[in-house]
Amino acid sequence: MASAFPKLPGFVPTQEIDKPNFRKVSSTKQEQNREVNHLANKEYPVPRKQPIQIPPQSGMFNPDYMSTTHAMHLPKNANNDSEELYQPSWVKMDRHVLRFSGYFKEAVVESALENYRIRKITLFYYLEDHSLSITEPKQENSGVPQGAFLKRQKVLRADDSKTFILPEDFRINRDIIIFGKTIRLFDCDQYTREFYELQGIPQEPSFVPQSDSFETKTMTKFIPQKDTVMKDYLEHKLGGGKVTSQKQFLENDRKVLKFYVFSDIEYILHYYLADDTIEIKEINSANSGRVPFPMMLRRQKLPRKFSLNQPGQTYAEDFIRPQDIQYGQPLIIYNRKFLINGCDQFTRQYYFDKFNVDFPLGGQEEYVQQERSNIIIPPHNGIGDEQDSLGYIYRLQPIPPKKDFFKWVDNQVNLRFLAMFNTTKPEDKDRVFVITFFLNDDSLLVYEPTVRNSGIPDGKFLEKRKYKNVNNNNEFFTPGDLIVGNEVQINGWRFQLLDCDEFTKKWYSENFK
Numbered sequence: 001m002a003s004a005f006p007k008l009p010g011f012v013p014t015q016e017i018d019k020p021n022f023r024k025v026s027s028t029k030q031e032q033n034r035e036v037n038h039l040a041n042k043e044y045p046v047p048r049k050q051p052i053q054i055p056p057q058s059g060m061f062n063p064d065y066m067s068t069t070h071a072m073h074l075p076k077n078a079n080n081d082s083e084e085l086y087q088p089s090w091v092k093m094d095r096h097v098l099r100f101s102g103y104f105k106e107a108v109v110e111s112a113l114e115n116y117r118i119r120k121i122t123l124f125y126y127l128e129d130h131s132l133s134i135t136e137p138k139q140e141n142s143g144v145p146q147g148a149f150l151k152r153q154k155v156l157r158a159d160d161s162k163t164f165i166l167p168e169d170f171r172i173n174r175d176i177i178i179f180g181k182t183i184r185l186f187d188c189d190q191y192t193r194e195f196y197e198l199q200g201i202p203q204e205p206s207f208v209p210q211s212d213s214f215e216t217k218t219m220t221k222f223i224p225q226k227d228t229v230m231k232d233y234l235e236h237k238l239g240g241g242k243v244t245s246q247k248q249f250l251e252n253d254r255k256v257l258k259f260y261v262f263s264d265i266e267y268i269l270h271y272y273l274a275d276d277t278i279e280i281k282e283i284n285s286a287n288s289g290r291v292p293f294p295m296m297l298r299r300q301k302l303p304r305k306f307s308l309n310q311p312g313q314t315y316a317e318d319f320i321r322p323q324d325i326q327y328g329q330p331l332i333i334y335n336r337k338f339l340i341n342g343c344d345q346f347t348r349q350y351y352f353d354k355f356n357v358d359f360p361l362g363g364q365e366e367y368v369q370q371e372r373s374n375i376i377i378p379p380h381n382g383i384g385d386e387q388d389s390l391g392y393i394y395r396l397q398p399i400p401p402k403k404d405f406f407k408w409v410d411n412q413v414n415l416r417f418l419a420m421f422n423t424t425k426p427e428d429k430d431r432v433f434v435i436t437f438f439l440n441d442d443s444l445l446v447y448e449p450t451v452r453n454s455g456i457p458d459g460k461f462l463e464k465r466k467y468k469n470v471n472n473n474n475e476f477f478t479p480g481d482l483i484v485g486n487e488v489q490i491n492g493w494r495f496q497l498l499d500c501d502e503f504t505k506k507w508y509s510e511n512f513k
Contacts, residue, residue, distance in 0.1 A: 041089045041130055044167065046096050047194035093127040098195060100125070100170055101187040103209050114213035121149055121183065123170075130154060130164055134178070141218065155179065167195075172204045184209070249274050257347040259325060260363020261338040267296055268363075269331075269338070271322060278302040278320065280333070283364055297333065306335045322351075327359055382491075385465060403441065411439035415479060415504045419495040422487055433461060433495065435482070442466055442476055444490060467491055480512070 100123040108114050125132045134150035154164045158177035169176055172185050187206040196203050252273035259269040261280070268281045279299040284292040302320045320331075330337040342362030343351075351359040377393055380386045391398030415437040421428045431454075436445045446462035467490050468474045469481050481488060484497050500508075 041093070041128075042166070043089045043092060044127060044195070045198050046093075046127075047191060047198055090128050096127040096195075098125040098127070098167060098170065098192045099123070099189045100172075100185050100192065102176075102183040102185040104181050104183045113217065116212060117144075117214055118209060118212040119144075120209070123183070123185075124152075125165075125167060125170065126152065127167070130166060132165065132178075142214070150178070167199075168201070172206065255346075255350075257322060257325075257350060258344040259347065260341045260343065261331065262341055263336060263338045265290075266364045267338065270299075271325070272299070273322070276301060276319060276321065280338075302333060306332075323355060408440040413439050413503075413507070415439065415482065415507060416501045417482060417484070417497050417504065418499040419488075419497050422494040422496045431456065435490075435495065435497070437477070437479060437482055438464070439479070442478065444477055446490065446493075446495075462491055462493075479508075 101120065102123055103118050103120045105116050106119055108117050119136060121134050121136050123132060123134050131152050131154050132150075133148075133152040136146045136149045138146045155178055157163055157165055157169070158180075165176070165178075170185060172188060175182050175184050177183075186209050188203060193203055255273045257271040257273065259271070261267045261269045266283045268283060270279050270281070272278070277299050278297070278301070279295065280297040282290075282293055282296050284290070304318055304320060304324075325331060325340060327340050327342070330339050332338075343359050345361065348359045348361060351357045375393065377390070380389060383389075385401075387401040388398070391401065417435040417437070419433045419435050421431050421433075423429055432449060432451070434447045434449060436447065437443075438445070443464050443466050444462065445460070445464040448456070448458050448461045450458040466476050469477050470489055472481060477488075477490075482497065484500055487494060487496050489495075
């Protein structure tokens with residue numbers, strides 16, 4: 001019988017892979033080789049059968065018959081036991097797959113991180129046609145192509161027997177050579193174990209493969225443990241943080257114990273009940289001969305001992321509490337003694353209610369500097385806001401003036417008036433202006449509309465700011481000073497108010513009756 005295969009290298013189905021030459025083979029030898037390929041595959045008893053997947057019957061003409069499958073036109077209620085006796089092996093073994101997990105070592109050159117890498121793979125063996133496929137799980141930043149490692153195909157044994165790999169060749173904790181790769185199997189799934197137990201050759205127990213440097217140093221993510229004590233310490237050191245007890249803060253906020261202490265000079269000790277912190281202030285008096293320094297000890301928690309543990313390892317009971325402060329007893333603060341001489345009325349009442357202790361009053365009060373009355377306020381020069389300029393008179397380092405926030409929010413309305421110059425100059429007597437009064441901050445803005453061919457530039461005439469009314473004892477303008485028909489003097493300019501808009505009329509009728 002003539003062969004239909006071309007006598008070309010690569011087209012012969014039984015071609016030997018390691019054969020160095022491709023001499024012509026006789027037709028008789030070729031037919032013998034083809035008979036080997038057409039032998040039926042070996043059948044194995046399987047642990048459990050795969051469920052029959054019945055396709056949907058909604059689109060068929062007669063729903064009593066299934067669509068085209070391996071057995072065409074087979075009724076759904078037919079008995080399949082007799083049919084299995086005559087099924088071919090590739091139908092009985094269909095969708096029965098053995099799954100193994102393995103790894104092999106691969107050398108890595110020119111890398112200071114690793115000398116070799118362990119590459120883990122997943123091997124699938126198909127009992128249908130004794131083929132296998134290999135996939136490699138993808139790793140982040142591995143640097144090697146991963147995924148499909150070997151496409152599904154039959155693989156010859158590495159012992160030159162010219163036979164394909166069978167299920168008997170897969171054993172856990174043993175090596176198998178596939179295309180030159182020595183793969184060590186370390187695990188398999190439950191179905192595979194049941195399959196081999198049914199064959200009478202159970203698999204060995206699974207084990208965990210060794211890790212390489214890439215997995216231990218790169219893939220293993222460090223999960224930091226939260227140190228709440230250290231976090232609270234660092235937050236308080238930076239001036240923030242939360243109070244340990246929110247109830248303590250809400251009940252004792254703005255409640256401060258005041259003690260009069262002595263250590264070479266008089267001091268005032270404040271104990272804040274909201275967060276159990278302490279501060280010590282110097283008592284500065286006039287002509288005392290000492291450099292006035294505000295704080296002897298800034299506000300902080302006061303430890304009982306001068307030496308502490310590592311940051312974050314000092315507990316609440318290691319700090320001074322109100323019951324530790326007693327009258328007549330020295331208080332050691334950073335290895336310095338402070339003698340308690342008395343307290344104020346609030347502290348005395350607190351100790352009596354809390355500890356049933358009568359704490360005596362007394363101590364030197366803090367010196368209050370008298371206000372100087374010889375400050376001469378110069379007249380405003382008209383540059384900037386007058387309130388900002390007054391800040392340089394009362395303080396060396398001025399602070400911005402506080403504005404009435406609620407007034408600014410509740411009065412987001414403007415009053416608009418139409419005005420003209422009250423003058424006899426012919427070039428100015430016809431000029432028209434729009435005066436806007438802002439109720440949120442009592443400021444004024446004067447705007448001159450555009451008049452064509454007038455020769456006078458239009459736009460902003462006076463900046464928006466607060467102006468004083470010279471006709472009302474130099475008080476700032478109020479809505480009561482802007483009445484239609486009256487004359488007002490703004491920054492030296494005399495304006496005659498002619499009219500106002502409808503909103504301004506409505507606002508005056510509601511607020512000025």
